[in-house]
Amino acid sequence: MKAVNNYYLRQLTAAEIAAGEHRNFVGGLWREIGDLQFEFLRRNGLQAHHTLIDIGCGALRCGIPIIRYLEPGNYFGLDLNSSLIEAGRCELAKEGLTNRQPQLLVNEKFEFAHFGVDFDFGIAQSVFTHLDAQLISQCLVQLNQVVKPGGKVFATFFRAPTAKHIGTIRHEPAGVVTNFAADPFHYAYAELEQMAAAAGFSARLIGDWNHPRGQQMLGLSRADFTRPA
Numbered sequence: 001m002k003a004v005n006n007y008y009l010r011q012l013t014a015a016e017i018a019a020g021e022h023r024n025f026v027g028g029l030w031r032e033i034g035d036l037q038f039e040f041l042r043r044n045g046l047q048a049h050h051t052l053i054d055i056g057c058g059a060l061r062c063g064i065p066i067i068r069y070l071e072p073g074n075y076f077g078l079d080l081n082s083s084l085i086e087a088g089r090c091e092l093a094k095e096g097l098t099n100r101q102p103q104l105l106v107n108e109k110f111e112f113a114h115f116g117v118d119f120d121f122g123i124a125q126s127v128f129t130h131l132d133a134q135l136i137s138q139c140l141v142q143l144n145q146v147v148k149p150g151g152k153v154f155a156t157f158f159r160a161p162t163a164k165h166i167g168t169i170r171h172e173p174a175g176v177v178t179n180f181a182a183d184p185f186h187y188a189y190a191e192l193e194q195m196a197a198a199a200g201f202s203a204r205l206i207g208d209w210n211h212p213r214g215q216q217m218l219g220l221s222r223a224d225f226t227r228p229a
Helices: 014-018 021-025 030-043 063-069 082-095 133-144 189-198
Strands: 052-055 075-079 103-106 119-124 147-159 169-171 176-178 201-207 216-222
Touching: 014 082, 030 063, 030 119, 052 063, 052 133, 063 075, 063 082, 075 082, 082 103, 133 147, 133 189, 133 201, 147 201, 189 201, 189 216
Parallel strands: 052 075, 052 119, 075 103, 119 147
Antiparallel strands: 147 216, 169 176, 201 216
């Protein structure tokens, strides 16, 4: 996973992690967005026996409630920022969840196959919002290799009204301004649908899911039971 903005390569110090700075670093709204993702996944069929890949897991804002719910060893998180993974381990210890055996990996190339597991569910919250189209495609191709037939993947994005929308867009209710060629990015649903199809996924627009910063939700499923060569 290559960062588009150097902000995402900043390494937090041990003192910053101890002070909880990682919660602000990943955008704040720690419990609100973490619980929002968890409840969304539950409504869409996540059960305790399922395996889940949390793409861009960061410091486990979403991971904590999911790890608490899933059977031990069924949560897998990947992020490019090693200091956020370390912060996530601190959160696990604070919540008494280390015995749930979550698997965490620092990786910048979306190499999900390193886990050696096929997944029932995947979530990428506020990941595509920071990636250009090439990196999204890279993520989807790698993801197709590890999602089970019938598996469900969800990704948030800032929605543009049309493809190749050059101008900036202000998204309510938080007033986030997105761009065509700079982080944070926006995409038309048709653009993401095309990227998904090229990687072997079918896509559907879920749309609004009450995200406090106006991010929309995209649903992905394996287009067939075979994987691209």
